Amino acid sequence: MTVAEQPFNFRSVALSVYLPTILFSTGEGAVLPMIPVMAHALGASLPFAGVIAAMVVVGELLGDIPAGWFVARFGERTSMIGAAGLALTGIALSLLATAPWTLMIGVLLIGLATSVFALARHAFMTTRVPLRYRARALSALGGIFRAGWFIGPLIAAAVIAGTGTPQAAFWIFAIGCAAAVVALLVLPDPEKQVGPPPSVAEAAPRPGLFRTIHANRAILVRMGSGVALVGATRAARITLLPLWALSIGMSEAHTALVIGLAGGLEFALFYTSGQLMDRRGRLWSVMPCMVGLGIGFLALAFLHDVPGREAWFTAVAFVLGVANGMGSGIVMTLGADLAPKDNPAAFLGAWRFSSDAGQAASPLLIAALATVSLSLASGVIGVLALVGAGVLARYIPRYIPHRPRR
Numbered sequence: 001m002t003v004a005e006q007p008f009n010f011r012s013v014a015l016s017v018y019l020p021t022i023l024f025s026t027g028e029g030a031v032l033p034m035i036p037v038m039a040h041a042l043g044a045s046l047p048f049a050g051v052i053a054a055m056v057v058v059g060e061l062l063g064d065i066p067a068g069w070f071v072a073r074f075g076e077r078t079s080m081i082g083a084a085g086l087a088l089t090g091i092a093l094s095l096l097a098t099a100p101w102t103l104m105i106g107v108l109l110i111g112l113a114t115s116v117f118a119l120a121r122h123a124f125m126t127t128r129v130p131l132r133y134r135a136r137a138l139s140a141l142g143g144i145f146r147a148g149w150f151i152g153p154l155i156a157a158a159v160i161a162g163t164g165t166p167q168a169a170f171w172i173f174a175i176g177c178a179a180a181v182v183a184l185l186v187l188p189d190p191e192k193q194v195g196p197p198p199s200v201a202e203a204a205p206r207p208g209l210f211r212t213i214h215a216n217r218a219i220l221v222r223m224g225s226g227v228a229l230v231g232a233t234r235a236a237r238i239t240l241l242p243l244w245a246l247s248i249g250m251s252e253a254h255t256a257l258v259i260g261l262a263g264g265l266e267f268a269l270f271y272t273s274g275q276l277m278d279r280r281g282r283l284w285s286v287m288p289c290m291v292g293l294g295i296g297f298l299a300l301a302f303l304h305d306v307p308g309r310e311a312w313f314t315a316v317a318f319v320l321g322v323a324n325g326m327g328s329g330i331v332m333t334l335g336a337d338l339a340p341k342d343n344p345a346a347f348l349g350a351w352r353f354s355s356d357a358g359q360a361a362s363p364l365l366i367a368a369l370a371t372v373s374l375s376l377a378s379g380v381i382g383v384l385a386l387v388g389a390g391v392l393a394r395y396i397p398r399y400i401p402h403r404p405r406r
Contacts, residue, residue: 016187017124018144020080020180024087024117025145027176028110029152031091032056033259034166035107036242037252041166044100046243046374047367052104053239054363057231059111060118061356067116068123068349076120077189083120084177084184087113091174095167110173118145119352126336126344134336135282136274139329143270146328150267152176153260161253169256212340213350219338220350222395227331227351228358229388230286233293235359236381237320239366240374241313244300247374248309258314262321269325276326277333282396285330290389292323297382301375331355337400 035056039049071079090109097103121141129137156169213220241262245255276284296319303312335351336344362381369377 016189017121018141019187020183021117021121021141021144022148022151023176023180023183024080024084025148025176026152026155027087027148027173028114029149029260029263030156030169030172030176031110031152032149032238033153033242033256034156034160034169034252035103036239036246037166037255038094038097039100039103040246042097042100042103046247047370048100049246050239050243050363050367050370052100052107053242054235054360054367055104055107056111056114056238057235057356057359057363059108059113060115061111061353061360062108063112063115064119064353064356065349067119068352070116071120071123075189076124077184079116079120081181081184083113083116084181085113086116087177088174091170091177095170115352115356119348122332122335122352123344123348125332126339126348129336132278135277135285135329135333136271138332138336139270139274139277142273142329142332143267146263146267146270146325148176150260150263153256153263157253157256157260160256166252212347216338216340216347216350219399220354223334223338223392223399224351224354226388226391226395227334227355228361229384229391230290230327230331231355231358232362232365233290233297233358233381233385233388234324235362236297236366236377237293237324239363240297240300240378240381241317241320243366243370244304244313244374244378248304248313250310250313254310258317262317265318265321266325266328269322270328273326273328273330277330282330282334282337282400283393285327286392286396287389289323289327289330290385290392292326293320294382294385294389296320296323297378297385299382301379301382304373304375334396334400 032053035053036049039052040046044052067079070082074082087110090106090113093106093109094103097106125134125138125141152172155172159168159172160166241259242255245258250258273285296316299319300313300316303309303316306312335348338351339347365380366377369380
């Protein structure tokens with residue numbers, strides 16, 4: 001029985017699937033805009049602060065392959081509890097940091113934890129959700145992450161304004177991780193409620209990662225290069241916007257507020273993205289996302305020294321939020337579409353590695369270009385986004401042709 005044919009009542013497991021996710025992502029959203037700020041306060045230069053912020057996605061990249069094995073070996077709930085514990089270790093190191101290098105290690109651990117947490121949810125949705133509404137379910141999962149990234153900075157803005165220290169954001173993350181563990185322990189395990197599909201149960205002990213990569217190398221090179229550029233462009237928002245705000249002199253609370261409101265626009269569009277993908281095809285989400293991000297970053301490159309630059313920064317941040325919201329869930333959906341039915345976990349590990357490679361490279365590229373100027377970094381990211389749109393426009397119709405619903 002295929003995923004498309006399996007009887008499945010998602011409402012029965014929705015709370016168990018989504019509640020721990022939003023708790024974890026809310027804490028992560030509170031922390032992300034403050035990492036460059038804390039690094040700079042510890043004495044890091046702007047480029048080095050960008051490198052430290054990049055450790056989140058570097059950690060995700062390093063964690064993708066072992067995360068696939070870990071989730072298959074120990075199950076979703078145990079993996080997510082372990083990820084929350086690892087994140088708490090990273091939070092503790094970050095709070096105790098007295099030098100940028102200590103903060104870098106703490107942020108790297110947070111990235112590793114995020115990789116395990118996200119892969120566990122992606123694998124569950126891929127193997128359980130029927131094809132006819134797969135994009136909406138995965139876009140909803142992307143929307144849940146975006147909800148956390150929206151709520152987290154808003155909470156951080158209020159708490160930082162009250163306490164006067166960006167370290168308060170890490171305490172918010174610690175509370176989110178602890179609450180996620182409680183939810184995972186108290187709520188029913190969705191894996192046990194639904195039961196593993198036979199093919200997944202057989203493949204789980206030995207994912208066969210490298211054999212899967214070799215068998216799917218053409219797809220991973222062509223489509224993988226496209227999603228790597230998607231990941232690079234999205235990661236650029238996380239790194240470049242806080243650095244840009246810091247460069248033009250915006251306050252920490254104002255920075256968190258603007259990025260949080262932009263995250264709210266992303267969240268508002270997650271269902272629209274899923275509807276477009278399910279009804280019209282995957283390109284109807286990919287193209288508005290990547291073209292919009294490209295135009296936004298290219299525009300930002302010319303706005304650093306203009307009058308009213310804080311207002312222009314806010315406007316561009318909102319444009320980038322709308323564009324990114326239009327692509328909610330697209331990487332997860334494409335991965336689920338392309339994953340082999342007999343062994344999806346191994347393919348998803350390689351697929352997420354492709355996306356996260358772009359995410360990891362982007363902040364490092366920004367840090368290198370920022371030694372010249374942030375405007376140059378923004379312009380280069382804008383060009384890469386448009387190149388990514390072209391790559392996916394070529395290969396999505398070849399590998400995932402749209403079949404109109406009757």
